Amino acid sequence: MTSASLPGAEETTMSQKPKEQKPKETVTPAFDRRSFFKALSAGAAVAVTPAMVTPAAAVDPGKEETRARYQESEHVKNYYRVNRY
Numbered sequence: 423m424t425s426a427s428l429p430g431a432e433e434t435t436m437s438q439k440p441k442e443q444k445p446k447e448t449v450t451p452a453f454d455r456r457s458f459f460k461a462l463s464a465g466a467a468v469a470v471t472p473a474m475v476t477p478a479a480a481v482d483p484g485k486e487e488t489r490a491r492y493q494e495s496e497h498v499k500n501y502y503r504v505n506r507y
Contacts, residue, residue: 501507
């Protein structure tokens, strides 16, 4: 049985012509996705660029910071002995 032989049957939608539709007004956003990402990457590039480049100042650490700090105390000797260093 085909659809044409049934009473009240219509053609399939594949063979129907589309109805004339009024074209929708396309609204273009002022700030589309592509422009957003361009602005985002430009802003990131500006953010990572230092505002002012200043030379590094050398600092003398002094005698307190340069003295020897390691002392093989009793608990350090015990640690080495227990862990067989």
